[in-house]
Amino acid sequence: MADLLSYLPGITLDQLRAGMIANGVRQLLVKELAPNDNSKNQPYLGGNFEALSILPAGELRAERTDKGVEILKAPLPFGWLQEDGRVEPAPGAQLILYPQYPEVRMSGFLKGSRNAPSSVMTIRDLGRLLFFGITDDRRIIAWASGPDTELAREYRELEGLEPIGVFLKVPLRPQQENRTSREILLATLAAIHAKDWIGSYALRADGSHAPCQAPQCVGYTLEAELGVARNGYAEPDFMGWEVKAGQVDDYCRVPASKVITLMTPEPTGGHYRSNGVESFIRTFGYADKLGREDRLNFGGIFREGQHHAGTDLTLRLFGYDSLSGKITDAEGSLALVRGEDIIAASWSFTALAGLWNRKHAQAVYVPAERRKAPELAYRYGGTVRLGEGTDFLRLLKAVAQGAVYYDPGIKLEGASGPRPDIKRRSQFRIKSSDLSSLYRRMEPVGVSDG
Numbered sequence: 001m002a003d004l005l006s007y008l009p010g011i012t013l014d015q016l017r018a019g020m021i022a023n024g025v026r027q028l029l030v031k032e033l034a035p036n037d038n039s040k041n042q043p044y045l046g047g048n049f050e051a052l053s054i055l056p057a058g059e060l061r062a063e064r065t066d067k068g069v070e071i072l073k074a075p076l077p078f079g080w081l082q083e084d085g086r087v088e089p090a091p092g093a094q095l096i097l098y099p100q101y102p103e104v105r106m107s108g109f110l111k112g113s114r115n116a117p118s119s120v121m122t123i124r125d126l127g128r129l130l131f132f133g134i135t136d137d138r139r140i141i142a143w144a145s146g147p148d149t150e151l152a153r154e155y156r157e158l159e160g161l162e163p164i165g166v167f168l169k170v171p172l173r174p175q176q177e178n179r180t181s182r183e184i185l186l187a188t189l190a191a192i193h194a195k196d197w198i199g200s201y202a203l204r205a206d207g208s209h210a211p212c213q214a215p216q217c218v219g220y221t222l223e224a225e226l227g228v229a230r231n232g233y234a235e236p237d238f239m240g241w242e243v244k245a246g247q248v249d250d251y252c253r254v255p256a257s258k259v260i261t262l263m264t265p266e267p268t269g270g271h272y273r274s275n276g277v278e279s280f281i282r283t284f285g286y287a288d289k290l291g292r293e294d295r296l297n298f299g300g301i302f303r304e305g306q307h308h309a310g311t312d313l314t315l316r317l318f319g320y321d322s323l324s325g326k327i328t329d330a331e332g333s334l335a336l337v338r339g340e341d342i343i344a345a346s347w348s349f350t351a352l353a354g355l356w357n358r359k360h361a362q363a364v365y366v367p368a369e370r371r372k373a374p375e376l377a378y379r380y381g382g383t384v385r386l387g388e389g390t391d392f393l394r395l396l397k398a399v400a401q402g403a404v405y406y407d408p409g410i411k412l413e414g415a416s417g418p419r420p421d422i423k424r425r426s427q428f429r430i431k432s433s434d435l436s437s438l439y440r441r442m443e444p445v446g447v448s449d450g
Contacts, residue, residue: 016081024136026237031167031168032129042105044105046166047103049391052074052095052104052356052357052391058075060354074097076090076106078093079140088115090113091112092109092113093109093111099328102393121144128146164362165361185239187447189364189384197379200213200378219245240362241360242363242364243364244260245366248367248368249369251369251379251380268351269347272344280410281298281411296412301405301407302336302408316337318332320332325397327393331348332349363439384444385445387439394438401437404429404430410424
């Protein structure tokens with residue numbers, strides 16, 4: 001791909017697309033840069049934390065600046081596309097989250113990177129463009145363009161680009177122009193719905209089909225029909241949409257009470273962390289309520305601010321102001337507490353936000369029915385729900401309102417023996433009917449509308 005790309009005015013949109021695709025990019029975004037979007041002032045990526053659900057950031061950490069301001073930082077797996085098709089890493093690239101505003105900015109994208117586009121990213125000219133190519137393995141491949149380039153001219157001729165946060169989606173292939181990812185997604189789901197019953201299977205990376213009999217096959221089969229191979233990535237996606245299939249009795253009804261598990265994070269602090277799971281269960285658990293001998297349990301529904309009589313614990317948010325909807329302490333946490341000073345278990349904001357970063361800013365929830373005979377098969381509903389615009393602050397708000405709750409299933413079997421069997425299951429859940437609290441917009445849509 002030598003000489004295919006350069007920062008000279010002659011590069012075309014098709015050449016940029018080819019370079020991105022060759023490096024494994026599945027989604028191409030662009031930020032139209034304002035004068036203050038430069039290396040000195042840090043490009044602005046939004047007045048909330050939605051950018052964390054759009055860009056694949058690394059682990060968050062809390063810091064205090066020299067002026068005493070609390071901030072959060074997350075490294076970015078970021079690199080600049082080169083003229084020969086290689087990617088030159090930018091090891092200093094990071095997101096900076098300012099909870100007090102809130103807002104997100106990007107910094108360090110030129111530091112330590114050879115052949116970085118300093119001539120574009122150090123000036124204040126209007127019309128500059130910053131492209132973000134997102135790969136399946138959570139890397140960012142970037143390209144910057146000046147305002148008076150062939151690429152910028154071709155970009156300005158594109159119509160109907162789909163917004164996501166502060167970015168716009170650029171079709172990776174010319175034939176996708178004038179069609180949004182939403183329209184393509186719905187059209188693809190309409191074709192899957194029209195197939196009716198589909199034998200359970202998963203798609204291998206080489207394109208071959210693998211038999212599937214596990215409970216999660218409802219999701220694997222849908223992903224396979226979408227052309228998404230089964231892999232180790234946290235959440236499968238289709239053109240930037242997180243795909244969630246849920247089994248229901250009747251897919252013609254939008255489920256109102258079905259419970260959805262959002263995430264299963266192990267505690268990062270408290271007695272659970274410092275003394276271990278066994279000690280946690282013995283201290284805060286209770287004898288099995290069904291009379292099963294030699295077993296201790298820790299379970300129940302824990303909502304923020306509500307005392308749980310069975311364990312004498314209360315789920316509390318520390319460092320979050322529910323009235324303003326802002327984080328007041330970057331080192332805050334969600335914690336199970338007894339009294340005023342006993343912390344049974346806690347989850348730091350940095351850990352929870354890092355997990356929530358894996359949730360896409362756009363998601364589709366697809367209902368599915370299951371048939372066991374003559375073979376395991378699924379069929380997928382014609383009405384889906386589209387959720388757009390989530391971020392960590394929305395999660396905290398949903399926790400504060402009780403929509404998201406802690407529903408553990410932790411147990412100790414053979415409790416009197418020398419080597420008891422321990423089961424860990426820390427999960428945060430939400431009713432299907434409350435999902436809208438996690439998104440800026442959520443609506444039921446008929447797939448034929450695509």
